[in-house]
Amino acid sequence: MINGILAAEELLASRVAYTFRTYPKQITALIAAALLSAGTLAVASLGPDAADLPVQQVLEATAPLSFAEQSESLENFSFTLFRTDITRSSDTAEALLKRLGISDPAATAFVRGSSEARNALFARAGRTVTAEATQENQLKKLSARWIPDGDGGFKRFVIERTPVGFVALTERDTLTPGTRLASGVIRTSLFAATDDSRVPDAVASQLADIFAGDVDVRALRKGDRFAVVYETFEADGQALRSGRVLSAEFESGGKVHQAVWFQPQGQKGSYYRPNGDSLRKAYLSSPVEFSRVSSGFAMRMHPILNSWRQHNGIDFAAPTGTAVRSVGDGTVDFAGTQSGYGNIVIIKHRNNQQTAYAHLSRINVKAGESITQGQTIGAVGSTGWATGPHLHFEFRVNGEYQDPTSIAQEGGAPITASLRPAFERIAVGARTELAAAFSVIQASAD
């Protein structure tokens, strides 16, 4: 495999010698593209979507060269190397540039001495940084993009080598909406599979909710598989944020489940099966989102009483601070402290039904406030009579305690006849996209 790629590069290099003078732009772009396609070996984890940007930058760099300069540059021909890494909370200029394969004291000194660079690169861990380097590992260009708080746009930070030294620039730009297709096969867990497919955690959590009545994502089997189409918000072709799941398929235990997001104009959107049945439940199956922190914990009965009846509820073990969400639409009946419950939120739903969330470390809502399904109302804690951090969850009908595992069943209405044609168009498109998403995994698995 490595030999194959090197051979291809050599071949390309010899073709470059032949055609470079006549088609400098196309050829340099071709080399950049070849390097990018070899990226999994030569370049660290470069997303396929980022491919456009470095290609353009190579074009800019070579275009102004005169014929004589071109000949000279041909003699000293060197590849531009692209490397990408993620910032860490412990990062220093030295550490980050080293991981990016840069060996360039002047570049390190520039990053260390520029407050703008330090702010862009080290203010927050988890930012994706891309470096372009010469064959000698000298820095040509470095860039990072991120979404600032409470803002619809993104920021782009660039350091560039110029004849007079390095210059840094921070710009503001708008995010471009897009969609991404992905698929995965379960080997151990859902999160392991979504990591392999570079699907964000927020999308994995949505999958768990969408298929909650059909698939228990905590008990998947090896070989179960999923495909998903979701919204992305991109900066220069790099997805910085994920949005809503638009369609998804889960094959679990040999059964296939599909979901399509459909939002008629001026109405609330919801997920439907391809036949038009609603996947919406009056109540979510869990008041704790399926997440990387909570995925290892299952809901449990009281260890001593061992039944919801004597205990009046179900406990969800999760670390302090884990978000607690309302399982249904409603209004806050009570938000405050009640002796044994500690900090508790009680929400009133339709048909004289109530849900209660106790032992909270934090309360985010006030009595009388309107709440939508899935809204965060507080955080897991151990206030009141609790031996350790957990969420105590109750379901009451006309003030009587009911088994919380029995409540999630009633669903939303199916697609109406008048909306059926519009829905069918969306559903057909979704099926095509999901099939395409599965073929992506076929290709990469081969």
Ligand SMILES: [Zn+2]
């Ligand atoms: Zn409890």
